[in-house]
Amino acid sequence: MEDIRRHRNVKLMTDQKKLVKYTSKPSFDHFQIFNQHLVGIENKKVNILLNKPIYVGQAILDILKALMYEFHYKNNEAHVWRRYSIAFYGYSLCYEIMTDDVYKDMEIIKDHFDFSGYPQTHYLFSNKYKKMPGKFKDELDGVPIKEFVGLRPKMYSLIYDDGNTEQEKKTAKGIKKCAVKKQLKHANYKECLFQNVSTMNSMKLIKSQNHELFVNHIVKKGLSNFDEKRFWINHIKSYAYGHFKI
Incomplete structure (x- = not known):
């Protein structure tokens, strides 16, 4: 849900007098130099109208x-x-x-x-x-599921038969879909679950800094069978916190 308190007033300045005017305000928060003729000024909003129900989320x-x-x-x-x-x-x-x-x-x-x-x-x-x-x-x-491996919330893989061939459906929160499709297999999920083998996945992201586009190559941890929101009995069975058997 949209948070009104995070709204900011951003202006692009090319005039020195206006630059001094906006940076002298008590609401001044941040500036960014793009080049020798262009500066971005960020000011906090002085008045906020709370017309969005932020509790809805x-x-x-x-x-x-x-x-x-x-x-x-x-x-x-x-x-x-x-x-x-x-x-x-x-x-x-x-x-x-x-x-x-x-x-x-x-x-x-x-x-x-x-x-x-x-x-x-x-x-x-x-x-x-x-x-x-x-x-x-x-x-x-x-379509019946033939095999399922669940590691963490929004990180699972399943195998099913579409009538012609055996298909895989995989999800991994935090990993781009293209990386999941090309780098991860159902066998990787099973290996992570039973042998505690995590994966490191690489992906390329298009980012913008100072209004200049560039490709950023990152490597981050992918599959992991540890869920800190559960109480683990062993590497497969777990209970929710507050369960009477804990």
Whole structure:
């Protein structure tokens, strides 16, 4: 959400008198010299109109967590799946489910799902909740996941069969998509999880400094199986802080 307090007044100066005028103000904060004829002056805003609800960002996350807990504890656990385990939990849920037909089970709680991405020939297909907030979506729209590795929130990899070939879907927070696609494989995620082998990934970024574009080559830590927001029993099993078993 936009933070009004961070707004600044920025002016480009070519006149020395105006430069002295704006740098002499109590609100003066910063300057940047671009060349011998051009200087940027940054002044803090003297008056601020707080017309943006900055608490909305936190409220959305709280509502999201409440929605996910309600789905998991009230609907899922009580009515549908008796044998399951949570493979991954963040702003999405990944379950390992032991059942005869998972899609028949999902039909029981279909009002919690947006099935608009499913093939139209699938008996669960429906546009009733298409793009409706508060509804869950199937990650692969009806295609079963063959293998899943979850390292941290927004850092996971899965394998699925699209009918012709075996495909991989990978995400890694903090790493550019092009680097994830070219440098990371599903095997790297498994190696990181089971052998505690982190990766170093390189990427090129286009940046601007003093209005001059340049390419910056950076190398940073990529895959890591350590999540500081969880209490770890071993390198695979963990509990949320506050869990009664800790």
